Amino acid sequence: MSDSSNHQDSASSNTKSQQGVQVHYRSDYKPYPYDIKDVYLAFDLAPNATIVDTTLTIQRKADADNQAPLCLDGVDLELLSIAIDDKELDQSEYRLIEDGLEVLNVPERFTLTTKVKISPDTNTSLEGLYLSSGKYCTQCEAQGFRKITFYPDRPDVMSTFKVRIEAVADKFPHLLSNGNRIEHGEIEGGKHYAVWEDPFKKPSYLFALCAGDYDLLTSSFTTMTGREVRLEIYVDKGKLDQCHHAMESLKKAMKWDEEVFGLEYDLDTYMIVAVGDFNMGAMENKGLNIFNTKYVLASPDTATDTDFIDVEAVIGHEYFHNWTGNRVTCRDWFQLSLKEGLTVFRDQEFTADQTDHGVKRIEDVKVIRSHQFAEDAGPMAHPIRPDSYIEMNNFYTVTVYNKGAEVIRMYQTLLGRDGFKRGLDVYFERHDGQAVTCEDFVRAMEDANGYDLQQFRRWYSQAGTPEVTVSSNYDADKRQLTLSFTQSCRPTPGQEDKEPFHIPVKVGLIDTLGKDIELKPVSLTDSDARVEGDIVHLKSAQQSVTFDDVPRNVIPSILRGFSAPVKLHYDYSLKELIFLFANDSDSFNRWQAGQELFSRVIFDLCEQQEKGGTLRFDDSVVSATKNLLDDNSLDGQFKSLALTIPGVSTLLEQTNSINIDHLITARDFLKKQLAEKLELDWLLHYQTNRHLGDYEQDKESVSKRALCGTCLGYLMTLEKDSAYQLALKQLETANNMTDASIALQLIVHSNYEQKLKVAEDFYQKWQSEELVINKWLSIMATDPSDETIDRIESLLDHPSFELKNPNKVRSLIGAFTSANPRQFHRADGRGYEYLARQIKSLYAINPQVSARLTGAFNRWRKFDSERQQKMRQQLEVILSMPELSKDVFEIASKALK
Numbered sequence: 001m002s003d004s005s006n007h008q009d010s011a012s013s014n015t016k017s018q019q020g021v022q023v024h025y026r027s028d029y030k031p032y033p034y035d036i037k038d039v040y041l042a043f044d045l046a047p048n049a050t051i052v053d054t055t056l057t058i059q060r061k062a063d064a065d066n067q068a069p070l071c072l073d074g075v076d077l078e079l080l081s082i083a084i085d086d087k088e089l090d091q092s093e094y095r096l097i098e099d100g101l102e103v104l105n106v107p108e109r110f111t112l113t114t115k116v117k118i119s120p121d122t123n124t125s126l127e128g129l130y131l132s133s134g135k136y137c138t139q140c141e142a143q144g145f146r147k148i149t150f151y152p153d154r155p156d157v158m159s160t161f162k163v164r165i166e167a168v169a170d171k172f173p174h175l176l177s178n179g180n181r182i183e184h185g186e187i188e189g190g191k192h193y194a195v196w197e198d199p200f201k202k203p204s205y206l207f208a209l210c211a212g213d214y215d216l217l218t219s220s221f222t223t224m225t226g227r228e229v230r231l232e233i234y235v236d237k238g239k240l241d242q243c244h245h246a247m248e249s250l251k252k253a254m255k256w257d258e259e260v261f262g263l264e265y266d267l268d269t270y271m272i273v274a275v276g277d278f279n280m281g282a283m284e285n286k287g288l289n290i291f292n293t294k295y296v297l298a299s300p301d302t303a304t305d306t307d308f309i310d311v312e313a314v315i316g317h318e319y320f321h322n323w324t325g326n327r328v329t330c331r332d333w334f335q336l337s338l339k340e341g342l343t344v345f346r347d348q349e350f351t352a353d354q355t356d357h358g359v360k361r362i363e364d365v366k367v368i369r370s371h372q373f374a375e376d377a378g379p380m381a382h383p384i385r386p387d388s389y390i391e392m393n394n395f396y397t398v399t400v401y402n403k404g405a406e407v408i409r410m411y412q413t414l415l416g417r418d419g420f421k422r423g424l425d426v427y428f429e430r431h432d433g434q435a436v437t438c439e440d441f442v443r444a445m446e447d448a449n450g451y452d453l454q455q456f457r458r459w460y461s462q463a464g465t466p467e468v469t470v471s472s473n474y475d476a477d478k479r480q481l482t483l484s485f486t487q488s489c490r491p492t493p494g495q496e497d498k499e500p501f502h503i504p505v506k507v508g509l510i511d512t513l514g515k516d517i518e519l520k521p522v523s524l525t526d527s528d529a530r531v532e533g534d535i536v537h538l539k540s541a542q543q544s545v546t547f548d549d550v551p552r553n554v555i556p557s558i559l560r561g562f563s564a565p566v567k568l569h570y571d572y573s574l575k576e577l578i579f580l581f582a583n584d585s586d587s588f589n590r591w592q593a594g595q596e597l598f599s600r601v602i603f604d605l606c607e608q609q610e611k612g613g614t615l616r617f618d619d620s621v622v623s624a625t626k627n628l629l630d631d632n633s634l635d636g637q638f639k640s641l642a643l644t645i646p647g648v649s650t651l652l653e654q655t656n657s658i659n660i661d662h663l664i665t666a667r668d669f670l671k672k673q674l675a676e677k678l679e680l681d682w683l684l685h686y687q688t689n690r691h692l693g694d695y696e697q698d699k700e701s702v703s704k705r706a707l708c709g710t711c712l713g714y715l716m717t718l719e720k721d722s723a724y725q726l727a728l729k730q731l732e733t734a735n736n737m738t739d740a741s742i743a744l745q746l747i748v749h750s751n752y753e754q755k756l757k758v759a760e761d762f763y764q765k766w767q768s769e770e771l772v773i774n775k776w777l778s779i780m781a782t783d784p785s786d787e788t789i790d791r792i793e794s795l796l797d798h799p800s801f802e803l804k805n806p807n808k809v810r811s812l813i814g815a816f817t818s819a820n821p822r823q824f825h826r827a828d829g830r831g832y833e834y835l836a837r838q839i840k841s842l843y844a845i846n847p848q849v850s851a852r853l854t855g856a857f858n859r860w861r862k863f864d865s866e867r868q869q870k871m872r873q874q875l876e877v878i879l880s881m882p883e884l885s886k887d888v889f890e891i892a893s894k895a896l897k
């Protein structure tokens, strides 16, 4: 196929490492010299020959150079005609350049009309306009609009859009675009048309078009000022009964944003279209969100409790973008975290309000620790506001999104909830309708609160995870406790030395009875850290704070609620960790104490393996586990999280180099020991929490299911027939996907003899439910046994697999590389070879998804020299692939640097 991302530049040498890839820099920003007053687009939809007629009303900006050429972006477009003020241009009046078009000597005001031909049917990149499963769909963020028509495809060019769509009526009864439908009708030849107008100015990345034959769920919402908004969800035929949860989630999100932030919806209709082939989760196009089916469809028999929460969260996320993203958008793509960090923060708060704040906080931090810390420590490390990119799609990262959300959360910690809201009010007052920068956001926060955020700005400019080391010193005579802090941050690519961050560290002091004592900070020297309430403000490399009136044997609880995205080091004794695990009033730190306890045992077991002794660990870890399991005051979901041993990727980020075999063995050993020693306890809790009646979805039922899953997981490690029977029975009798999928996973990941038969039966039962089959693919791919590598090879030819569908690729290949460490990191290197071969088949089809997969090699430097060598070799294989997409090139070449 013609590959949009092939930037082979004829003038440059054709060695792979310098294939003319262009690096874009934040510092190069220049305003666009023209205003696009309005846009009229007319689509005549046809699979291989869609015609797009574009009319732009253009005016040169007053301060722009009057010689400035008009530069438009365009990729994979066949230009059929071009005219200015209705006069056709001849070849000398414009130039087709690589990925665009230049018109010289344009007047000050004019209309430009272009006609292009595109081919949605062969567009497998799922970017721009594409046809899949018989429906047309668009994805324009970040730079997909240039695959639809010639246009200044950058977020700071904002305009009002009017869109006419015409297509065959029987196949495409619904013709949708942004805003309001102002006209529609029949045309001859079995075709029909619709005209849409969006009254809000928007950048091109928020444009959307959908055409197809859908089932439609409608409802309505009355806003806080009494306006009636029509809500519509469009899905594949036959899926209507799986849309109700999405609809309820949308209404909750609309209400929540009004109540919490005073933000109201602004159009008459809010549409959501669910599509099966989509590169990401969902997209916030103005008035016409497009969603991956995974984040819309949910019914108890096909979706897990986690899926239900994810649907609600993503529906919320896209809805919240209407203010944080659409009404106020980004000046350029380096500012992406301006809308994404803020909107992730908002969706996290929304979910927390709908579910449980403590549990939600733990879930969010798990993502930071396992994924974001890894990114920050690897070759792709970048600040939440990156300084450069080769392919923007590679910067939709956990750093920009999730670390970005942590940075927003810190404003709330520093300024208080009210101060934070005041800051947002100023931000909207100043910038509604504009395309702005992260700096504008900081300034709004500063001005609204009279708070100096100068040093805080370093969170935007410096990459890497700060490390905070704390030690304590108790003066029994003075009854004073001093905490001494140091902070540092390792070098990241292009940033050797870092300046200290402003880090808010939330602390508590716990007495021997397990109660928090009152904090009475005293300032001894000028360099002491400032304390406000329970927040210690770290601002320099070394600082301390002293507390008065502290009884003996108090234990500090530091970084409560994960008040900053840092790694904390404090030398707790095993006893202290166990005490915190049983007593900390901060549920995040209570969970954290358990995680640290388990990690400590695991790394200790790794050392024992190096030395070659028999493996053992302290019995107090077992009793601590039992005590938590038996604590009736705790919610089941919290227990389930607290009793889950840290995953391999989280553990990997706690060490600089590791013997992966030892790590996995240690982790399995710990789990199996806890299973054996507490067998009756796991069984008892399994049985008392197992609910056999009708399916319920209230918080308590969800909690019980979660805890049962955890208990069953421990029991299954015993490899006993009694455990297998329990799991089989749960699978057979399950009246919901939560119970069914965890049982299936535990069976498939065990050594149960008949496991393949069980897997096959499950497949047969669910083969018509694509989303369930995707779970099945993941479960197959994450089986830790040695046969998995052959099995996932043949699954590539399985009827359920489809290389062109990103959900399938993520379920099979992505799950294997990210959630099956034992097999991906096979000593024989077959896991690595498998991945490289899949990238080879995929990069020309879907560059974005291929680049994501390539990232699995990012942490290669952590491993033993044989594995390092094998991973490096595959990265080199990837880089030698002909006409490699720049997406994959960027990831692979940075990994080797």
Ligand code: ARG
Binding pocket: 141, 142, 280, 281, 282, 283, 284, 317, 318, 340, 392, 393, 396
């Ligand atoms: N703005 C969308 C969201 O956060 C995601 C767009 C992702 N785009 C991309 N090219 N990866 O909801």
Ligand code: ZN
Binding pocket: 317, 321, 339, 340, 343
């Ligand atoms: Zn987003």
